[in-house]
Amino acid sequence: MPNPILPPDRFPADHSSPLVSVSDVRVTFGETVALTGASFHLCKGEFVAVIGPNGAGKSTLLRAMLGLVPFTGQIGFSSQLGAKPLQRISYVPQQQSLDWSFPVTVWDVVMMGRIRHIGWLRRAAPTDTAAVSDALERAGVSDLRRRPIAALSGGQRQRVLLARMLARDCDLIFLDEPFTGVDAKTQDSILQLLERERISGKAILMVTHDLESARAWCSHILLVNRTVIAAGSPALVYTPANIEKTFSSARLEP
Amino acid sequence: MSLELILEPLRYEFFVRGLIGLSLIAVLCACVGTFVVLKGLSYIGDAMAHAVFPGIVASFIFKINYFVGGVAAAIITALSIGFVARRSGLKQDSAVGTVFVGMFALGVVLLSQTRTYSVDLAHLLVGEPLGISAGDIQTTLVLGSLALIALFALQKELVLVSFDETEARVIGLPVNALNTFTLILIALTVVLAIQVVGTILVVSFLVTSSSTARLLTTRVSAMMLWGSGIGVLCGVLGLYLSYFFGTPAGAMVVIVNTMVFVAVLLLRRTRSDPARV
Numbered sequence: 001m002p003n004p005i006l007p008p009d010r011f012p013a014d015h016s017s018p019l020v021s022v023s024d025v026r027v028t029f030g031e032t033v034a035l036t037g038a039s040f041h042l043c044k045g046e047f048v049a050v051i052g053p054n055g056a057g058k059s060t061l062l063r064a065m066l067g068l069v070p071f072t073g074q075i076g077f078s079s080q081l082g083a084k085p086l087q088r089i090s091y092v093p094q095q096q097s098l099d100w101s102f103p104v105t106v107w108d109v110v111m112m113g114r115i116r117h118i119g120w121l122r123r124a125a126p127t128d129t130a131a132v133s134d135a136l137e138r139a140g141v142s143d144l145r146r147r148p149i150a151a152l153s154g155g156q157r158q159r160v161l162l163a164r165m166l167a168r169d170c171d172l173i174f175l176d177e178p179f180t181g182v183d184a185k186t187q188d189s190i191l192q193l194l195e196r197e198r199i200s201g202k203a204i205l206m207v208t209h210d211l212e213s214a215r216a217w218c219s220h221i222l223l224v225n226r227t228v229i230a231a232g233s234p235a236l237v238y239t240p241a242n243i244e245k246t247f248s249s250a251r252l253e254p
Numbered sequence: 255m256s257l258e259l260i261l262e263p264l265r266y267e268f269f270v271r272g273l274i275g276l277s278l279i280a281v282l283c284a285c286v287g288t289f290v291v292l293k294g295l296s297y298i299g300d301a302m303a304h305a306v307f308p309g310i311v312a313s314f315i316f317k318i319n320y321f322v323g324g325v326a327a328a329i330i331t332a333l334s335i336g337f338v339a340r341r342s343g344l345k346q347d348s349a350v351g352t353v354f355v356g357m358f359a360l361g362v363v364l365l366s367q368t369r370t371y372s373v374d375l376a377h378l379l380v381g382e383p384l385g386i387s388a389g390d391i392q393t394t395l396v397l398g399s400l401a402l403i404a405l406f407a408l409q410k411e412l413v414l415v416s417f418d419e420t421e422a423r424v425i426g427l428p429v430n431a432l433n434t435f436t437l438i439l440i441a442l443t444v445v446l447a448i449q450v451v452g453t454i455l456v457v458s459f460l461v462t463s464s465s466t467a468r469l470l471t472t473r474v475s476a477m478m479l480w481g482s483g484i485g486v487l488c489g490v491l492g493l494y495l496s497y498f499f500g501t502p503a504g505a506m507v508v509i510v511n512t513m514v515f516v517a518v519l520l521l522r523r524t525r526s527d528p529a530r531v
Contacts, residue, residue, distance in 0.1 A: 066424055084426065091424045102292065102417045103472050112414050116425050121407050148472035168425070 025073035034060045047198045049214035050207045052224035058207040090170035107145045113167030139163035154181030175206040275386035276489035282398045284481030286443040287464035292416045301354035302444045303456040305331040307361030328441030381452030381504030451504040462511040
């Protein structure tokens with residue numbers, strides 16, 4: 001699949017100062033080691049696909065970086081991200097993790113992305129309303145704004161979550177399996193949207209199963225199975241040996 | 255029903271007080287109950303009703319306003335639910351069931367030691383809207399308004415925590431504090447509602463009108479508004495029915511609420527079902 005916008009190498013990532021440095025991170029759940037010795041950098045202008053088999057610790061890696069699960073090792077954030085770097089990350093969860101029968105409209109969900117901008121005890125200001133409208137527009141769900149979320153298709157749900165992410169307007173974008181329950185056309189437009197975000201200077205980390213679209217669209221690949229097996233450009237990382245090591249040994253003991 | 259029939263019981267002050275008290279509490283229950291329904295916390299409401307019982311009995315023994323004992327017990331309960339959930343390896347429902355039904359048993363034992371007040375205390379088990387005093391209404395109005403003001407002030411944060419707790423944590427909201435705050439609101443509402451429907455029926459009063467509204471609406475604020483309207487109407491209707499048939503008022507109100515819920519469930523157009531995808 002050719003990249004219809006611009007190839008990643010036209011906008012080289014800024015490697016001089018990574019936004020996030022993950023170093024020797026280990027996450028355990030009871031006796032189970034979910035992740036160990038995981039290290040990599042995430043830089044401005046990078047679109048990184050996190051690839052690996054089920055249960056390889058991909059989501060756990062994202063959740064550790066978001067401060068949602070306890071870990072040992074270091075996750076360092078650049079001072080460019082300010083005093084509260086975790087709040088500069090916008091997270092798009094797996095859509096199955098949400099209750100889609102919840103009584104809110106598409107507009108309400110996207111407005112949730114503005115809660116910190118609005119602040120405690122306040123109502124949405126015109127800037128927030130404008131940001132929500134703009135996010136709905138960019139995610140291609142403007143016409144659905146009054147619809148209850150219970151009446152959305154899988155692809156529409158994903159676009160609504162992307163709109164909420166856009167409304168938050170963060171420097172880092174983390175996505176967990178954004179192509180689940182989504183048709184090929186929507187997948188393509190999601191990738192275009194993310195590529196535009198990357199070009200505007202965001203750093204993107206996306207958990208996915210789709211090796212081919214990752215090769216076509218992502219600037220970097222992170223192969224994960226209980227640890228980071230390989231990291232770099234798709235051409236560098238997609239070797240038969242690396243793929244073999246990542247996928248054929250789902251029980252890899254690091 | 256002729257106008258005379260409607261006006262007749264209004265001659266009695268206790269009936270009017272009952273109507274006012276029930277309506278205030280119905281509105282409070284609908285708004286707080288909305289979050290109970292959306293977060294699936296009905297069993298916590300039930301546990302809370304049991305857990306505050308010893309506090310209320312103790313207030314009678316020490317001759318203080320039972321709101322004081324009830325609210326104190328309720329806040330301790332709300333804080334301990336959070337504590338037990340964080341500390342024990344138990345699933346929350348087991349932890350809650352073990353600890354708080356035990357507290358109810360303590361209340362029953364305390365109750366058996368009081369002879370003079372046992373009639374009043376019997377009301378706490380099944381409720382008595384017609385026994386509401388002017389002082390009770392004042393207390394309900396003040397505490398209920400404070401609870402609702404706090405609820406509306408934090409509404410957008412509470413909705414996010416209910417819908418997507420992970421996102422709430424990611425954007426840095428104090429999720430544990432907001433959850434404890436929700437529990438305290440539920441506790442306060444339960445204490446206020448116990449005077450009209452009693453410990454045993456309070457959960458129904460807390461969640462039924464919000465559940466009915468849940469079937470009819472697609473937005474959280476609409477759910478609170480419709481729940482309030484339904485709750486007030488059911489309260490008024492239930493009180494009149496109990497007056498004419500000589501049946502227990504609290505139970506009558508709960509029955510009307512339940513019947514309206516069932517009617518809505520059966521009559522609504524299932525195609526526009528907001529709860530189904």
